[in-house]
Amino acid sequence: MTNNGNAGAPVFEIERMNFSYNTQLALKDVNLTVREGERIAILGANGSGKSTLLKILDALYFPASGKISAFGEPLTEQALQDEARAFAFRRRVGLVFQDPEVQLFSPTVWDEVTFAPLHLGLPRAEVIERSEWAMDLLDIAKLRDRAPHRLSGGEKKKVALASVLSLRPEVWLLDEPTASLDPRSQSRLLDFIDELGREGKTIITATHDLDIVEEIADRVVMFCDEHEITGEGAPHEVLSDYDRLIECNLIHEHRHKHDGTEHIHHHLHPAAHEHEH
Ligand SMILES: Nc1ncnc2c1ncn2[C@@H]1O[C@H](COP(=O)(O)OP(=O)(O)O)[C@@H](O)[C@H]1O
Numbered sequence: 001m002t003n004n005g006n007a008g009a010p011v012f013e014i015e016r017m018n019f020s021y022n023t024q025l026a027l028k029d030v031n032l033t034v035r036e037g038e039r040i041a042i043l044g045a046n047g048s049g050k051s052t053l054l055k056i057l058d059a060l061y062f063p064a065s066g067k068i069s070a071f072g073e074p075l076t077e078q079a080l081q082d083e084a085r086a087f088a089f090r091r092r093v094g095l096v097f098q099d100p101e102v103q104l105f106s107p108t109v110w111d112e113v114t115f116a117p118l119h120l121g122l123p124r125a126e127v128i129e130r131s132e133w134a135m136d137l138l139d140i141a142k143l144r145d146r147a148p149h150r151l152s153g154g155e156k157k158k159v160a161l162a163s164v165l166s167l168r169p170e171v172w173l174l175d176e177p178t179a180s181l182d183p184r185s186q187s188r189l190l191d192f193i194d195e196l197g198r199e200g201k202t203i204i205t206a207t208h209d210l211d212i213v214e215e216i217a218d219r220v221v222m223f224c225d226e227h228e229i230t231g232e233g234a235p236h237e238v239l240s241d242y243d244r245l246i247e248c249n250l251i252h253e254h255r256h257k258h259d260g261t262e263h264i265h266h267h268l269h270p271a272a273h274e275h276e277h
């Protein structure tokens, strides 16, 4: 997609961007251009800066230095004080948080799933239809009257996903979207992401589930040194460079004994060791 000579207009352009939480550095000298219709996976170990980058792309934080533009215009706090501009941006870009606790605020699941599209002015009938569809896709129709805060971790994640699915933005920012989903929901979500890609949507997914990278991305950007993007490539290139993946703390070597002999396996997904159940 990046080298077909037909790449879309830039959606995001980031130059020499730095970001810190008070004194804690989170992103260092980040340069990244994302074009319309690209599907990008952001890989990196815990704490490398993936979630911070997605929040900056969603204009929830603004960089301390460097430049960022969205759809060809500077993405600054000041620019988004213009209500019409903020509204248009929120309509076009949707973020599914890694931690659904932060995202959920409505009294019921139904209110949560319908909030963004209603608030952003989509026709009511369409909102209802899309919300029903999103809840069916993720098997949460039965939860519609429940309070999001009383749901299990995996259920909360599904509600958070459905609340962006119902908005159907042009640009999707997905922060570890498959983490804590059950197998059927994972598989439906991956099919859906595939469909979005075919519709030409822009999809940026932070993950350390290397098993899904080839399905969801055409380009991989990698945090290898802490807080700094130091690698990039096509999924098959990145995934076949085991030494680099070990160096970047994306896979680990693991010793097992089978029939009395010791083997070393490469584990492709550290996240698999962090199941919720
Ligand atoms: N709210 C916060 N306050 C202070 N430091 C934070 C906060 N959120 C994240 N950090 C720090 O910023 C760095 C990047 O974090 P994050 O973007 O969440 O990484 P990732 O998503 O790759 O795990 C880490 O060192 C993390 O500890």
Ligand SMILES: [Mg+2]
Residues within 6 Å of the ligand: 050, 051, 052, 098, 175
């Ligand atoms: Mg994160």
